[in-house]
Amino acid sequence: MRPVFGPGSQFHALFNDPRWALAIVRATVLEAAHPQIGAALIDNSTFVAHPWRRLRNTFLSLQRMFGADEHVRNREAARLNRLHARLNGTDARNRPYDAMHPDVRAWVAATMFESAVTMCRLSGQPLDRDAMEQLYTEFQAFLATMGDGAGHLPPSLHEFWTYYDRVVEEELENTEAMRIILYKLFDHLPAPPLLNGLPTLWAAGRAVAGPVVGAITVASLPEPFRRRAGLPELPGAQTLMQGAYLAVGLARLLPEGWIKADTIADLLALSPDSDDPRARTITALRDKMNRAGALIRLITPLPPQPDTATQGGLQRSxxxxxxxxxxxxxxxxxxxxxxxxxxxxxxxxxxxxxxxxxxxxxxxxxxxxxxxxxxxxxxxxxxxxxxxxxxxxxxxxxxxxxxxxxxxxxxxxxxxxxxxxxxxxxxxxxxxxxxxxxxxxxxxxxxxxxxxxxxxxxxxxxxxxxxxxxxx
CATH class of the missing domain: 1.10.238.10 (EF-hand)
Structure with missing residues (x-):
């Protein structure tokens, strides 16, 4: 029998899969479409202003919760419970929300499980029945570690799909938080700390990647929800979405250890001032790119730039x-x-x-x-x-x-x-x-x-x- 947590578990086998980058975005959108979660995100979350920080903290928490160390897992569960206990209030329609509500927490686990299953299916490698049952058991164990009683997620995988379809068709809404993630977040996504010195390069890449990620995510959402929420699907989006999952999935063929989710999240969060060798290497590369850019500006002068002594230096308004x-x-x-x-x-x-x-x-x-x-x-x-x-x-x-x-x-x-x-x-x-x-x-x-x-x-x-x- 495979272990529920740590090495050998189904989640551990999928955690460093590069397809998770797409699946996590999809799961987050489905979470944000739940009215209680959407309201909590709008009122309390830093995902708009500090998305990279939020991403790293999410990866670190998942790593702790699904790791083999029981003490670390229980300690992280206690921390998450304290955090969630502070997130409650009312939404714009005066409906209460509470991040400790067990049905809300069950939906978070459901979106992660279903998005993992979907990412495998869309990339041409669907999970077999045993692997799917094992992964579902692991997410049930995740909720049990959080202290939630049985019954908020259906007891069997067969019953899960009925539950999932019901929530998608009856409870999810076109929330403000969901719209921000789909249509604003990627268009205005700030550069990760290590790339702050390359604003032009980052803006150009974001202008291309943002709409593509949004279109891929919308195309991957359940069709009944897309229809009810009025989410537009661009022509060719389904083909683009399947191609993206297939292409990203090819990265799993790289040598073991090349793709590690927590390492990538750490790298994105590194400050240029860090003494981490990776930060020094990338900072040196960035300096060379800046010098090359300066040469290009000499050849093709650009409009005058703001005075960095006041706007980009020590002083701050x-x-x-x-x-x-x-x-x-x-x-x-x-x-x-x-x-x-x-x-x-x-x-x-x-x-x-x-x-x-x-x-x-x-x-x-x-x-x-x-x-x-x-x-x-x-x-x-x-x-x-x-x-x-x-x-x-x-x-x-x-x-x-x-x-x-x-x-x-x-x-x-x-x-x-x-x-x-x-x-x-x-x-x-x-x-x-x-x-x-x-x-x-x-x-x-x-x-x-x-x-x-x-x-x-x-x-x-x-x-x-x-x-x-x-x-x-």
């Missing part, structure tokens, strides 16, 4: 800081979900347990109350860019100082009142570049708090903190 750092959800406002997203990202990076995680969330909640009292001039419960820019606030009040103190304590795992190189990398995922010739070779509490407050005051770019909270 209040509007830039608001959009890049404070508005984590990308909805144009600063409110509690934005600060909660910061706490969530910091907690995930540091792999915090419940007491430390709750302490960090509480510190951010106190800061939100302080900001709201000072900047919410129209009393609508949120802060817009104009309110923030007009006030030109110094954000380093007592509550933000408390956030910095709590974050330092969480990062300082050994409690020696300094952050060493390993602790630094755990938080920033970049090189430890303190001045070893000075008396501050280590990162002391006072230095950490000072740097954090300087960054969160919003006027200057910061090498370590920009990748932490500003980059996509």
């Amino acid at each position: 209040a509007e830039e800081f608001f959009a890049e750092v404070l508005d984590q959800t990308g909805n144009g406002y600063l409110d509690w979900p934005d600060l909660a997203a910061m706490a969530r990202e910091l907690s995930s990076r540091l792999d915090l347990d419940e007491p430390e995680e709750t302490r960090l969330y509480n510190a951010f909640a106190d800061w939100w109350r302080e900001l709201q009292a000072a900047l919410d001039t129209d009393g609508d419960g949120r802060i817009n860019a104009q309110e923030y820019a007009t006030a030109v606030p110094s954000l380093a009040g007592p509550a933000l100082i408390k956030v910095a103190e709590v974050l330092f304590d969480a990062t300082d795992k050994d409690g020696n009142q300094t952050i060493d190189a390993d602790e630094y990398r755990a938080l920033f995922r970049s090189a430890f570049r303190r001045d070893t010739a000075s008396t501050e070779a280590a990162y002391t509490r006072s230095s950490f708090v000072k740097d954090f407050l300087s960054f969160m005051s919003g006027r200057r770019h910061s090498t370590p903190y920009d990748p932490l909270l500003a980059q996509a």
Whole structure:
């Protein structure tokens, strides 16, 4: 009998399959079409402003949940439950949503299972009955690890398809979150951190790839839902979709180890300042491309570019800081979900347990109350860019100082009142570049708090903190 988790499981065999890139997009669209999940994404998720960060965190979570280590799996399940418990509210039609609802969580597992089955079928290698039964058992075990009781997913694979068709035909909607993923996200997808220095190249590639990915995804969705949601299908989209799955599937013929999902996700999230050898290699290649581009511009002059001393250098306007750092959800406002997203990202990076995680969330909640009292001039419960820019606030009040103190304590795992190189990398995922010739070779509490407050005051770019909270 094959193991349910870890090496030898069906999910483990599929995890590094390059076709997952298409299947995950498809599953995410089907999740976002569920009204409760769509509302939670719109209100709380950073997938619009920080899609690469969200992608890496998703891959890391799946790796932990389906890995062989039971302790790691249970710890990740507890973390996800704490995260989901904080995601509840009402949608635009005043309908309640709750990320802890077992039927909602069952639908997330259902979309991942069904999209895995579909990706194999569309690429000409359908799963046989035994493999499909095994994969379904693994997703049922996934929900059981999360603490959900049996019955929210049907007990047998045969009954699953009836359940799946019913949800698709009766419950899914053309939600705002789904439309953003299909028609806006790829058109405006920011470059991953490591490619930030190549905006023209990235924009050109995105202009071609974005509509193609959208068309492929729409064509792969269940036909009853496409019809009911009014999703247009371009002529030839079915052929394009099947060709894409077949072409991507050929990558599985590469030597073992060449395609690893977590390695690719890590690479996309790397900061150019990272001490990872891969970052240095790609940064060197990017520098050569930039020099080549400079030569081309000498031969064919382009219109004058903005002054990088003010727009791309150390200085940052209040509007830039608001959009890049404070508005984590990308909805144009600063409110509690934005600060909660910061706490969530910091907690995930540091792999915090419940007491430390709750302490960090509480510190951010106190800061939100302080900001709201000072900047919410129209009393609508949120802060817009104009309110923030007009006030030109110094954000380093007592509550933000408390956030910095709590974050330092969480990062300082050994409690020696300094952050060493390993602790630094755990938080920033970049090189430890303190001045070893000075008396501050280590990162002391006072230095950490000072740097954090300087960054969160919003006027200057910061090498370590920009990748932490500003980059996509």
